[in-house]
Amino acid sequence: MTYCDLHMHSTASDGTDAPRHLARLASDAGLAGFALTDHDTTAGLPAAAAAAHQLRLAFVPGIELSADPDVRRTGASHGTLHILGYYIRHDDPTLQRIQRQLHDARAQRNPQMIDRLNELGVNIRYDEVLAEAGANQDDAAVVGRPHIAQVMVNKGYVKTIHEAFNQYIGMRGAAYIRKDRLKAAEAIDAIHAAGGVACFAHPVQLGLPDDDQLEQVVRQLKDAGLDGIETHHPDHRPADVARFQALARRYRLVTVGGSDYHGSRKTNALGSPRVPIDTLEQLHAARPAEAEP
Template identity: 35%
Template sequence: MTCAREGVSLTGTAPLGKQCRDKRSERCAIRYGSSWKLLSGRRSSMMDRADLHTHSNWSDGVHRPSFIVKTAVSLGLGGVALTDHDTVGGLREFLATETSSEIVRVPGIEISTESVGGEAHLLGYFVPPDARELEQELHRFKEIRRARFSKMVSRLRELGIVLDSERVEHTMSEIDVPGRPHLARLLVEAGYAKNTDEAFERFLGKGRPAYVKRELIEIHRGIDLLRSIGAVPVLAHPLIVRIDDLTEFLRDLKQHGLVGVETEYKYTSVNTPLSPHELRSIVKKLGLIMTGGSDYHDAESHAQLGEVTCPIETIEELRKVADEL
């Protein structure tokens, strides 16, 4: 098996740090270690698994991309993807972090979109960080997020909640895409909430006094955008989407270019209309790729890094599609 861009073997051995080196090399799964055998060879049970949904401090996670990589290595995972919200800023660090482990890294993104069922998220895999069209759209997303963040701070102030101005300014300047999770953490720091869940429940959740609706890209446009840059579009945590007929919804998205669905996800705090087993059955019948991940953000996340995974072979399925886009 070889990388379609350079003929680099994906099943043989390679020196530390060997990787595809065409001008869009970030799209290729990078391999580190003395040998990397994606589809064969003896591995531990976790080496057979990949966590394809994680977030760093470039969006609403709390840890650097290098922490994501090193933690995945310490867990013995075979693969990991970084899928920050509406930014690819952390991908270079994610791909460049040195490690001697045989771990496969997939550069990704998570885009918030508007669908007939309300907000729905798209995961994009094998994202080239330097794609001009994506950069232009992400710049617009960032400006929208920053404006929304400022409006929520103002609404909190109207409620008599005054946050430390230096901490607010630091968040606005240091975080690529500031959002509600960052504001929730500031509320906890200031003593207005015991934890981020309470901050959302009292102030920031939909319908709460400091909530501000965000402008979103239409989901079909989101799929088109990802495909236009060679990234593989996958619907994230579909059982959260408020839709009456999920089968028809997925069929419509597939017709518009959707390639996969995140079937492995921890829904413990959400009442879902279907069971994960029913979801897998629908996705299988539609011929879509099944992915999975923890949606890890921090220690308070509903799932910790590596807690929800999919087979390592899923990365190869996604890579083959990326090669054809």
């Protein structure tokens, strides 16, 4: 059986490997195909697609959109909801508008967060964060909290990115500032407008306390047009996989999976968990009727 990895990040967002290099890594890992799903940007897709073609790999143009989960009335402790989009047209006008909106929200929030860090004695500068993100060389690069965290590690204020999030810039951190986020339905609609398939990414990361609240979220997303759910992910235990697969059957959702590979910023191994290549056929079948062949 041959396999693919449907969740990978590049230097276009918060990964450490260039889009073209991801294709080589996928080939070296023995994969038959991969998806590039950078956070809130399609900037890396053309380069990744060209490299995949040269290496005769199946390539899935993708994105991972950040959204606000509508679960406040449940009292749940939750973070950002992520919606994966597969087989998108990277230059779709609606998707480009959404990307600009999310870029502007980060551009407004990041300096404010750095000011708050400075007040707490963490002396980093925004130009250092831009350099870490490669934004000085690539205006399309997504600059976000992982880059702030990496600068904090580089300057010795914390030992790990995880520590930076826990103490300072995570949702309960001393320097956290909320940014404007999409509604989940907006993210799903944007993916559909671009001819893509919308899937609920790593459900376990929402931190919902019980299965009832998880099912409420899945039901709301399905009502908004959700097509699939990421059942296989490094953060998912076997029991998690089983309950997500049950939800997929109940709500007639495509199941996907991937490593959530970020290069050196995370320990996730490219190609793990193993996802059968025939998953791509299921994604193709789930595309909107008006999508290009």
